[in-house]
Amino acid sequence: MDAIFQLLQNSGAPMPEWLALALAILLPIVIVMGLFLTVFAFLTWVERKALGRIQNRRGPNRVGPVGLFQPVADGLKLLIKEDIVPGAADRVVHFLAPVLVVVPAFLVLTVVPVAKGFVPVDLNIGVLFALAVSTASVLAVFMAGWASRNKFSLLGAMRGVAQVVSYEVPMVLAAVVVLMAAGTLSSIGIVEAQRGWCGWFVCKPWGLVAFVIFQTCAMAEVARTPFDLPEAESEIVAGYHTEYSGFKFALFQMGEYVAAITMGGVTVTLFLGGYLGPGCDLPRIGWLVSAGWFFAKLGLVVVINIWARGTWPRVRVDQLLAFAWKVLLPLSLINIPAMALWYFLPNRLIGWIASAALLAVALVGLTRLNAGRAFEKRSYRFIS
């Protein structure tokens, strides 16, 4: 933002200061919103195509070449659909929830470095900001479920709240090792700390474990399919957005997808080297190459998300919570001393082996401890 302001001031174009300031503020917002909304629209198409492939059908193929304009048709359809609000609903809260669900998803984008030297706001505590803001969507989910005055909605909302609260803990702890390695909370600082051959944090034993934990928790936090209990259609109709139609429903979908993309962006920044890649430092076209690398990695993470959605069944509520508290949380805690071992042992190779060994022992131990217990048969207390 400041860089754009400087550039506009020094360009010599006759321009009052307030105009330059307004442009410097608006330009990154427009670029980021436009870019990610386009990505969102075509992600829905990619997802439906990929899921179709996995399920041995064709997916959307009517609108435009290979169904490429399907998102446009969907958007138009949802825009002109009747908006129905239940009679008993809390009108104000019911209206505010879909608006608020989109806000945190976009706010996370402010600290994700999309290309070399391009991050909308370079906060010194960027990663903390991203983690903090992304959890705020839970309130919108609750508002939607509660305001609908529908039992299924409320059930879905409470599931969503419990899920996000549980998965937030291992997610933050998984990010801690990255902050330890980089020694900074700034998202650009973290990306720059991953330079060099095999410098990406995912190439280290602790980094790999943290990457898997973080990615799992990110999927749980945006409620995508192995963890889509808040909107499990076989149990509670559509969960917290049962009573939403038309464009409000579209906003919920958008919130979910944009959150998935932005969490993918955070994952790429933390573990996959962000915009780094061969050619990202070239003098003139470096920004373009680095943006290409960022979006290629983001695409990879998103495709992994879709793949998981297409291949895994939905977990049960008790399995979901047991997995977070009995497997992910201890593992992410042990990951921190493993990272310290790697960091403080004099020889990198010894540190690498020691940290990998500690993590392997922890993983085997946790599996043994949880064997037959984390996923035991559920007993229902309130059914006689």
Next chain:
Amino acid sequence: MNIAFYILAAVTLLGAALAVSLRNLVHCLLALVLFFVGVAGHFFLLRADFLGAVQILIYIGAVAVLILFAIMLTRNVSGTEGGGNSLGGAWWFGAGITAALAALATAAVRRSSLAATLSSPVTEQGIVKTMGRLLVTDWVVPLEIMAVLLTAALIGAVVVALEEDRKS
């Protein structure tokens, strides 16, 4: 800067006022969240990014959700039954306490040496690093005591929950 401050202040005060005056408990909670957002905005405005992010993470992500669970366990959420505010006409009593507390806090802040020590410009990175270092050196005993307290509370909660389980 000034305009942003006034807008944020208005939002914060509005949230606080609504949080204590609305009838429906869930509406009160949402107003309280608005207040938290306003406070976080003030922190960001003062370039205390760390405090702002922590405010969002802890107050909106954790405290509000905790209150939410508490509300879900209470009856009469909508505030339609029963005889209203238990303070009755004694609202001025609460107002007096609030005013006294505000006066005390203002006096304490003005007296303390904090303003003098914090006036030197430090970068935010410096604040995070300095704070982290102080927490594990000078303030390690309070930190550990707090950790033990929280752990005790956690174990206590588990024990209470288990007790109910055994009875059923």
